[in-house]
Amino acid sequence: MSSEPVISVRGARATLGSRSVLRGIDLAVGRGEVVALLGANGSGKSTAVRSVIGQVPLTDGRIELFGTELRRFRQWARVGYVPQRTTAASGVPATVREVVSAGRLSRARFGLPSRGDRAAVQRAIELVGLGERAKDSVSALSGGQHQRVLIARALAAEPELLIMDEPMAGVDLASQEVLAGTLREQVAAGTTVLLVLHELGPLEPLIDRAVVLRDGCVVHDGPPPEAVGQHALPGHDHVHPHAADEPLRTGLLT
Amino acid sequence: MILEMLDSPFMQRALLAALLVGITAPAVGIYLVQRRQALMGDGIGHVAMTGVGLGFLMSTNPIWMATLVSVLGAVLMELIRTYGRTRGDIALAMLFYGGMAGGVLLIELSDTGSTANLTTYLFGSLSTVSEQDVIAIVLLAAFVVLVSLGLRRQLFAVSQDEEFARVTGLPVRALNLLVAVTAAVTVSVAMRVVGLLLVSALMVVPVAAAQQISRSFKATYALSVAIGVTVAVAGTTTSYYQDVPPGATIVMLAIAVFVVLTALATPLARRRARTLEVSGANGSQCAVEMPGTRRPGDDVKV
Numbered sequence: 001m002s003s004e005p006v007i008s009v010r011g012a013r014a015t016l017g018s019r020s021v022l023r024g025i026d027l028a029v030g031r032g033e034v035v036a037l038l039g040a041n042g043s044g045k046s047t048a049v050r051s052v053i054g055q056v057p058l059t060d061g062r063i064e065l066f067g068t069e070l071r072r073f074r075q076w077a078r079v080g081y082v083p084q085r086t087t088a089a090s091g092v093p094a095t096v097r098e099v100v101s102a103g104r105l106s107r108a109r110f111g112l113p114s115r116g117d118r119a120a121v122q123r124a125i126e127l128v129g130l131g132e133r134a135k136d137s138v139s140a141l142s143g144g145q146h147q148r149v150l151i152a153r154a155l156a157a158e159p160e161l162l163i164m165d166e167p168m169a170g171v172d173l174a175s176q177e178v179l180a181g182t183l184r185e186q187v188a189a190g191t192t193v194l195l196v197l198h199e200l201g202p203l204e205p206l207i208d209r210a211v212v213l214r215d216g217c218v219v220h221d222g223p224p225p226e227a228v229g230q231h232a233l234p235g236h237d238h239v240h241p242h243a244a245d246e247p248l249r250t251g252l253l254t
Numbered sequence: 255m256i257l258e259m260l261d262s263p264f265m266q267r268a269l270l271a272a273l274l275v276g277i278t279a280p281a282v283g284i285y286l287v288q289r290r291q292a293l294m295g296d297g298i299g300h301v302a303m304t305g306v307g308l309g310f311l312m313s314t315n316p317i318w319m320a321t322l323v324s325v326l327g328a329v330l331m332e333l334i335r336t337y338g339r340t341r342g343d344i345a346l347a348m349l350f351y352g353g354m355a356g357g358v359l360l361i362e363l364s365d366t367g368s369t370a371n372l373t374t375y376l377f378g379s380l381s382t383v384s385e386q387d388v389i390a391i392v393l394l395a396a397f398v399v400l401v402s403l404g405l406r407r408q409l410f411a412v413s414q415d416e417e418f419a420r421v422t423g424l425p426v427r428a429l430n431l432l433v434a435v436t437a438a439v440t441v442s443v444a445m446r447v448v449g450l451l452l453v454s455a456l457m458v459v460p461v462a463a464a465q466q467i468s469r470s471f472k473a474t475y476a477l478s479v480a481i482g483v484t485v486a487v488a489g490t491t492t493s494y495y496q497d498v499p500p501g502a503t504i505v506m507l508a509i510a511v512f513v514v515l516t517a518l519a520t521p522l523a524r525r526r527a528r529t530l531e532v533s534g535a536n537g538s539q540c541a542v543e544m545p546g547t548r549r550p551g552d553d554v555k556v
Contacts, residue, residue, distance in 0.1 A: 077423075079421065083417050103422065105408065
């Protein structure tokens with residue numbers, strides 16, 4: 001892989017309440033790599049990505065983004081974040097363009113948006129195939145379209161690193177294909193991606209490496225489990241050759 | 255008759271105050287509604303009563319004292335919201351009721367004030383808006399408008415999705431505190447006209463009314479300020495001709511606007527949908543090729 005890691009996590013430990021959620025995680029993502037974090041519910045995947053962007057404080061360990069220690073990292077325009085949400089709406093109506101524009105704030109934090117900012121927002125909306133709905137209220141969109149809005153918002157800043165927490169949750173197959181296409185273009189352009197997934201699904205061919213978590217520990221770091229036939233289906237047990245004695249459980253139902 | 259009303263200096267002051275309240279209350283309220291804290295204004299209103307009481311006790315202008323105390327209260331509420339995971343609602347309840355009780359106690363202790371005085375602050379009063387009050391209201395309203403309009407993109411992002419806003423590198427904590435402070439200042443601005451108990455209504459109802467027919471944040475913002483100004487000025491005028499308290503009149507007018515717009519919402523949405531269909535943007539495709547199918551395997555392996 002690349003020599004300079006974009007994300008570097010060493011010995012990360014974190015607790016939620018009194019429960020230990022991350023128990024010494026090591027993770028490195030090189031430039032241009034696409035890494036999937038897999039694991040069952042409660043295995044610590046979400047906590048892991050949220051600690052990478054500084055939303056969960058570590059009790060021990062070290063995180064670097066682009067070679068800078070997280071605490072001193074300020075170039076947030078290089079990072080696009082897609083949080084785990086079922087909706088892009090809030091208490092007041094907002095159009096697709098208004099929500100996506102918020103993603104551009106990491107480049108133009110204060111002051112008026114330039115023509116370039118507006119063009120980037122428009123590009124991001126078109127990338128996820130919502131060009132015709134830019135002026136529509138997000139509350140009028142379907143679940144999959146909400147997810148596309150969230151991804152467009154992350155893309156608006158034209159980030160070098162995309163961090164996505166279950167971008168495919170509750171998204172139908174057609175929308176998953178659209179999202180996979182969007183992601184493919186980003187990856188082709190050299191974007192680094194770290195994403196949490198329940199199952200590989202349509203993204204499977206894009207993924208360079210899978211990191212499997214269980215009970216807050218990394219139990220597998222290597223090529224993604226091959227998806228053949230029913231392997232790609234939700235609820236399937238991804239039994240991996242590395243764990244010979246005990247099956248790894250990564251599926252939704254396991 | 256209208257000229258006669260505009261001639262009287264106290265009505266000039268009252269109308270100016272109403273105009274500013276009509277602008278500022280929805281301009282801040284929209285962010286509170288967006289982050290689903292619609293009742294925060296109500297809480298601040300309760301806390302501000304202690305400020306009014308303090309103002310009487312120390313014989314200073316109650317508006318400035320109310321501003322000071324409600325800003326402190328709002329900051330405290332915001333800190334409780336951020337750091338106090340458990341029992342946050344109990345702490346807020348203490349703050350609200352403590353604020354109200356404190357106001358009543360302090361005003362009874364003072365030489366000049368009585369609960370009768372407090373009533374004008376609770377429900378608003380036109381005749382008592384003094385020149386000093388107007389100066390305070392103009393200054394405070396200028397601050398509120400500056401924050402609410404000047405930082406609208408940032409405040410929108412923070413109120414829409416706080417976690418995402420943090421990852422864009424925005425100073426989220428500072429912006430949250432700013433919203434709290436601005437809301438507190440708005441309460442003090444609106445106190446003289448609408449009254450503390452009804453302040454929250456003018457922050458929330460115009461926004462709720464506007465969003466019945468709007469699709470964008472921008473339109474909701476503009477429309478709610480327009481509604482705010484209309485009902486505040488109309489309510490003040492009404493209370494000049496009929497002997498009714500301005501606050502209650504303004505709030506009832508706002509609710510009437512809400513009801514009318516809600517009734518209009520469905521036919522309006524239907525018309526929009528029809529235009530979309532005619533223009534073909536919504537072109538119906540009832541036959542779509544399904545992506546790859548598979549045969550049932552008859553084996554469940556979990």
